Amino acid sequence: MTAGALGEERPTLFLRKATGLVRGWSVRDSMIYACLSTNVVTLGMVEWASQSAFPKGQLLTSIVISGIWVSFLVVAYTGLVVTIPRAGGDYVWQSRILTSGIGFVLAAVGWWFILWLWAPIYGAVLSEEFFQPIFATLGHPSQAAWFASHNGTFVVTLITIALAGILVSVGMAGYAKVQKWCFIGGMVGFAIIVILLLATSRSSFISSFNGATSRIWGLSNAYAGTSADTAKAGYVAPSMGFGPLGPTMLLVPMMMFYLLWPNWGTTLYGEIRGASDFKRVLAGMMGGLWTTVLLSVVFLLLFAKTFGWAFYQNVNADWLAAGKSALPIFPYPVLLASWIIHNTGIQVILLLLMSLWFFGWVGTLFLSSTRVIFAAAFDRVLPDAAAQVSEKRRVPVASLFLMLLPAVGLGALYSYNSTFHSYTLDATLVIAVTYLGSAIAVVILPLRKPDLWYASPASKIKLFGVPVVPVAGVVTVALLVYNLYEWLSNNTYGVNAHDSLYYMGGMYLLGIAIYVGARLIRNRQGINLSLINKEIPVE
Numbered sequence: 001m002t003a004g005a006l007g008e009e010r011p012t013l014f015l016r017k018a019t020g021l022v023r024g025w026s027v028r029d030s031m032i033y034a035c036l037s038t039n040v041v042t043l044g045m046v047e048w049a050s051q052s053a054f055p056k057g058q059l060l061t062s063i064v065i066s067g068i069w070v071s072f073l074v075v076a077y078t079g080l081v082v083t084i085p086r087a088g089g090d091y092v093w094q095s096r097i098l099t100s101g102i103g104f105v106l107a108a109v110g111w112w113f114i115l116w117l118w119a120p121i122y123g124a125v126l127s128e129e130f131f132q133p134i135f136a137t138l139g140h141p142s143q144a145a146w147f148a149s150h151n152g153t154f155v156v157t158l159i160t161i162a163l164a165g166i167l168v169s170v171g172m173a174g175y176a177k178v179q180k181w182c183f184i185g186g187m188v189g190f191a192i193i194v195i196l197l198l199a200t201s202r203s204s205f206i207s208s209f210n211g212a213t214s215r216i217w218g219l220s221n222a223y224a225g226t227s228a229d230t231a232k233a234g235y236v237a238p239s240m241g242f243g244p245l246g247p248t249m250l251l252v253p254m255m256m257f258y259l260l261w262p263n264w265g266t267t268l269y270g271e272i273r274g275a276s277d278f279k280r281v282l283a284g285m286m287g288g289l290w291t292t293v294l295l296s297v298v299f300l301l302l303f304a305k306t307f308g309w310a311f312y313q314n315v316n317a318d319w320l321a322a323g324k325s326a327l328p329i330f331p332y333p334v335l336l337a338s339w340i341i342h343n344t345g346i347q348v349i350l351l352l353l354m355s356l357w358f359f360g361w362v363g364t365l366f367l368s369s370t371r372v373i374f375a376a377a378f379d380r381v382l383p384d385a386a387a388q389v390s391e392k393r394r395v396p397v398a399s400l401f402l403m404l405l406p407a408v409g410l411g412a413l414y415s416y417n418s419t420f421h422s423y424t425l426d427a428t429l430v431i432a433v434t435y436l437g438s439a440i441a442v443v444i445l446p447l448r449k450p451d452l453w454y455a456s457p458a459s460k461i462k463l464f465g466v467p468v469v470p471v472a473g474v475v476t477v478a479l480l481v482y483n484l485y486e487w488l489s490n491n492t493y494g495v496n497a498h499d500s501l502y503y504m505g506g507m508y509l510l511g512i513a514i515y516v517g518a519r520l521i522r523n524r525q526g527i528n529l530s531l532i533n534k535e536i537p538v539e
Contacts, residue, residue, distance in 0.1 A: 024172035024394070025272040027284045032183050033265040034288020037364050040295040041186070041357035042125045043258030045333055048300070052235055052317035053492050054250045058243035059313075060300055062251035066259045067293035069252070072475035073435070074289060076442045077263040078282045079458035079469030083445065087270030088375025089263075089368070090438045095379070096533045097441040097448050101519075103533070104381050105511040110434025111267065111372040112402070113507045115365065117424045119407040120414040122164070122365050123157035128330040130355045131156065136216050136329060137338065137347050144329055154415035160362060161411065165404050167363030168370060171393030172271050175363055182360025189353030190295065193337050197302040200340050205306050212339040217328055223311065225325030230314045233321055237313035240304050253486040253493060257428055260435075260483075262289035264364055267371040271394075278457045303333060366403040373399040379532045381518045425500040429487050430507070436480040442473035 025033075038044075051059045080093045090111065095103025127147040135144035146152045167175050200208075206223045213222040230237070242248075262285045269275040303312045312333075318326040334354045338347040374396040377386035385398040413420040446453040446467070453459050458469045487495045519529050 023271050023273045023275070025176055025268065027272065027274050027277075027280045029176040029180070030265050030268070030272050030281075030284040031287040031291075032179050032360075033268075033364070034262045034285045035291045036179060036183065036288075036357070036361040037261040037264035038259050038289055038292040039357055039361050040258075040292050040299065041334070041354060042129060042361050044292070044296050044299075046125065046128070046330075047254055047257050049316035049320065049331070050254055051251065051313055052230075052237075052320060053254070054247055055235060056238060056244060056247035057251040058238065058241060058248045059251060060240065060297060061242050061248045062255050063259070063293060063296050063300075065248070066252050066255040067289060069475070069479045070256075070259050070262065070289060071286065072472045073260075073439070073479060074262055074282065074285045075472035076439055076469060076476045077266050078278060078285065079445075079456070079461075079472070080438060080442050081266055081269045081281050082276050082278050082458050083452060083456035085269045085272075085275035086375070087268065087371040088378075089267030089269065089372065090434050091267075091372045091375050093441050094437050096452075097445055098437065098533075100379070100381070100529055100532045101512075101515050102437065104376055104515045105508060106434045106437040107372050108376070108511040108514065109504075109507045110431045111369045113510065114427055114430045114504075115369045115403060116407045116410045117414070117427050118365055119161050119164075120153065120157045120411050121424060121427060122362060123153065123160040123411070126160055126358055126362075127152065127156045129332050129334070129358060130351070132329040133332050133335040133338075134348060134351055137335070137344060137351065139216065139344075141216055141328065148329070150416050154412055157411035157415060158408065160365070161404060161407050163359070163362045164365040164367075165400060168367050168400050169393070169395055169397075171390075171395050172268070174393065175367065179360045179363070182356040185353055185356040186360065189334075189350060189356065192350060192353070193334065194298065194302060196337055196340050197306040200306050202306060202308055205340060208339045208342070209336065211342075213327065219325060219327075222325050222327075226318045226323070227311060227314050229318045229321075229323030229325045233317075233323065235314070235317050235321075237310040237317070240309045250486070250490075250492075253483045253490075256432070256483050259289070259292065260428070260432065262286070262292075263435075264368055267368040267375075270371070276457060278461060299333070307333075307336065366400060366407075369403055370396050370399040373402055379529070380522055380527055381515065381529060381532075419499065422497050423500050423503040425495045425497050426487075426504045429484065429495055430504050432480050432484055432487075436477065436484070439473050439476040439480060443470050443477065446470060 048059060051057065080089075084092055084096060086092045088107075091103050091107035093103070094106055131147040131152075132144040135141070135147070147156060167178060170178070209223050210221055213219040219225070265272075265285075269281070274280040303309070307315075315327070315331045315336075319331050334351060338350045341347055341350070373382065373386050374389075376382045377384060377396075377399070383398075386402060387396065388398060389396050410420075414424065441448075446459070459467060461468045487493050489496070522529050
């Protein structure tokens with residue numbers, strides 16, 4: 001009697017013949033996702049506040065330089081997407097072009113373990129740009145301050161995790177609708193702020209700012225006091241211009257904290273229509289990136305016109321240094337702009353409109369990561385349950401819970417343990433390392449997998465006879481190496497604390513342990529995981 005008759009046939013390499021995912025997104029949906037991932041409000045406004053760390057650098061120039069440099073990353077990732085348009089992104093490409101072990105470890109740390117730590121980071125944005133400004137506007141400064149306390153931080157983190165979980169659970173089609181309407185509403189809020197700032201004089205804003213800070217916190221002449229505080233501290237805000245290139249280049253690694261993510265949706269391209277079309281994929285990511293860059297430039301020019309460029313930088317520097325005239329909460333530019341309107345109800349409405357930038361973005365916390373976990377499980381590196389999808393919405397539910405549950409526990413540690421709080425400092429650095437793996441993969445793709453490369457639409461994109469995608473990969477490697485070097489060597493960025501590096505090192509050891517364990521278990525089952533880099537799953 002044969003083994004097949006006994007029901008003991010050799011297990012297949014993949015979990016099943018097809019992933020079971022469906023292409024529920026258009027390229028337009030991916031463009032909105034890219035724009036929300038490089039979020040001008042939730043991430044950009046927070047990073048601009050750190051400009052005082054490099055007082056001689058030019059913020060606007062650094063944003064434009066960053067946008068140009070990251071555009072090469074977009075080209076490189078577009079090449080990978082159209083070559084292997086599958087759910088899992090970095091994991092799938094690296095496991096096929098490099099090795100299965102490298103692909104799993106880099107992707108597991110960069111897309112799975114590290115995103116647990118991003119939950120309280122997203123929560124901090126929700127606190128600073130939603131709860132705190134709204135409660136302050138309503139005349140409850142003590143309640144606003146509570147959201148920055150240990151209990152407040154944990155509550156907001158739980159809210160963030162719940163929101164992200166709900167948005168992922170509604171499926172790709174449902175999330176596309178949510179992000180579309182949030183994006184539209186957020187752009188309406190942006191247009192209102194543009195009109196407000198264009199129509200308001202500097203003197204009128206100063207009067208509104210002083211009046212609001214006096215009414216809410218009892219500060220006296222806070223506009224002038226803010227500048228006096230920073231002057232005493234020795235900080236001199238640079239004038240707006242192009243300025244010296246060296247100090248401006250030092251701002252680029254700071255801008256990466258929000259402009260490095262236009263490819264955040266590439267793990268989803270197994271569920272996006274037109275994923276094999278180079279021009280459409282490129283337009284989606286590039287459109288998202290440059291929409292963010294342009295919105296950034298418009299915002300900052302208007303801040304300079306109405307707030308005053310020196311004051312805008314001073315108010316951020318004073319808040320970071322906790323000066324005597326500093327605002328007790330984050331000087332959220334939307335809040336400052338809302339004070340131009342002397343009506344509490346309208347101020348709250350404007351804050352709610354601009355909060356849609358957060359609510360459309362919060363699903364990015366887990367959505368992309370679940371597809372990486374799913375892809376690794378489909379390859380049998382992780383337990384089979386993580387690759388199961390719900391029948392109705394095609395959501396990998398177990399993969400979602402592998403994001404949700406650890407995030408709750410680590411969110412509690414973040415909220416109540418100041419030592420653990422510092423472990424999140426390398427959250428961006430680790431993702432950049434994962435991107436570096438994919439950048440190297442696209443450079444060596446023509447040599448490592450020539451058949452795959454020459455069958456790809458990416459191989460047809462040439463300039464003066466030279467393939468564009470591998471060259472873009474080389475430029476992307478330079479971008480990532482430069483930023484990693486600066487983050488690791490320059491204390492000013494605040495991301496090279498030893499405890500954080502040790503924690504991240506532990507995450508890589510965990511990834512290695514899981515992969516080695518999977519190899520041993522699957523070998524006993526007759527499955528050779530090293531063969532997965534020779535095969536591409538069918539969607």
